[in-house]
């Protein structure tokens with residue numbers, strides 16, 4: 244039993260340490276991504292005085308809409324995944340925003356300028372084994388490869404003669420998995436996972452509105468709205484230390500890099516798992532409980548990256564939605580070692596927010612490398628890839644791009660990764676995401692520092708809607724406590 248609790252139990256008077264001037268805020272929210280903006284706005288709308296501290300110069304976190312080409316592109320989250328019980332979709336609909344499903348039918352292209360058997364590739368990609376959960380769990384790649392070989396042995400035995408196609412198709416499937424999971428290799432991902440898709444189309448675009456509209460709506464700024472009077476937001480403000488009090492009368496102290504210190508009764512921390520991995524040892528005083536430290540270490544955050552090119556005008560077929568690069572083994576062998584990364588570009592898609600841009604997708608270690616390589620190398624090699632796979636097959640000379648953008652989610656010190664996935668340790672630590680979500684309590688058992696963010700969502704991690712759900716979860720936790728409706732509060736029930 245900790246000392247302050249002992250003193251309270253025996254009714255001994257414990258003087259509350261000096262608190263400095265009374266804080267004008269009930270709650271400080273750290274980070275204004277999907278989770279933080281949801282928590283801050285829900286609390287502010289419920290009458291709380293909220294201060295939100297955001298390290299970057301903008302709201303949105305891993306949602307980042309940028310004017311580019313003849314419209315907008317997304318450097319981070321691209322789509323709303325499912326429209327049933329989705330907080331993102333529901334807010335768009337409530338404000339009459341015409342989001343558009345983007346049907347991502349794959350158009351495969353080969354490295355020798357030919358087209359593979361498109362119907363065959365699509366049929367094989369449609370084989371979805373990810374809903375099967377073998378017991379004991381396995382590495383996803385090993386499992387899918389086994390099921391795939393069983394399928395073609397039974398249904399397409401002729402294909403067994405084309406070993407090169409099988410190898411390169413599986414390499415492409417590996418890349419596709421990595422671009423969904425943010426993993427480096429599909430054998431880093433477990434078949435064990437609790438992720439649940441929302442119902443409805445999985446790739447719904449904010450197109451020319453931009454994903455950032457989600458934040459404008461929450462902040463009551465959409466259509467020149469006036470904002471929220473109870474919410475003060477400070478951008479460019481990095482939090483460097485959060486001190487959790489033991490005594491119920493003390494406030495939580497939040498220190499910032501600019502030297503300012505703020506206090507409030509409650510703090511909601513929404514920084515990414517990547518930021519927690521890098522900074523938790525210095526960010527929290529006292530140090531985090533062991534189970535939270537274990538979760539921070541064991542859950543993985545990976546990288547998905549984008550290279551976005553604009554052109555004078557679209558040169559690709561109008562009906563193309565998703566294009567994939569499937570290598571021939573002999574071509575791949577001839578790629579010089581320094582260009583290995585080019586063999587791990589999945590392909591890409593024309594984003595719906597502009598008509599003259601293409602987004603190419605990378606993942607894992609190569610995504611990290613692409614963030615660091617000189618811009619002109621990335622640009623030149625990506626155009627060469629487009630020429631090799633698509634230009635030749637379409638009999639087109641790919642024109643020089645008019646603009647270039649790339650994401651840097653790994654290098655960004657305020658994200659340090661794109662999103663989390665269930666790695667091979669996940670089955671041994673099934674409660675890890677719950678541990679990430681548990682609040683830090685004072686000696687009276689009241690939550691004082693709370694945690695939200697995509698990584699803390701067991702079922703909807705890695706998404707914008709999932710992050711938003713966790714912001715709401717923590718806002719509700721606080722509101723219940725404050726209204727005295729929490730009954731015999733147990734953090735583990737949330």
Ligand SMILES: Cc1cc2nc3c(=O)[nH]c(=O)nc-3n(C[C@H](O)[C@H](O)[C@H](O)COP(=O)(O)OP(=O)(O)OC[C@H]3O[C@@H](n4cnc5c(N)ncnc54)[C@H](O)[C@@H]3O)c2cc1C
Pocket residue numbers: 273274275276277278279296297298299302303304305306318319320321322323324480481482483513514515518547548549650652656657658660661662695696697698704705706707708710
């Ligand atoms: C390339 C890419 C593609 C994606 N595609 C999709 C998609 O199509 N659909 C989908 O649903 N999801 C997608 N995602 C995932 C989705 O973007 C995230 O799951 C979600 O946005 C995470 O929100 P969050 O609030 O948990 O974290 P974040 O958005 O990371 O918010 C945390 C905030 O905390 C701030 N912060 C960090 N450290 C500090 C500090 N010390 N002090 C103050 N502030 C700090 C950060 O600047 C950030 O703004 C994608 C992500 C990426 C990167």
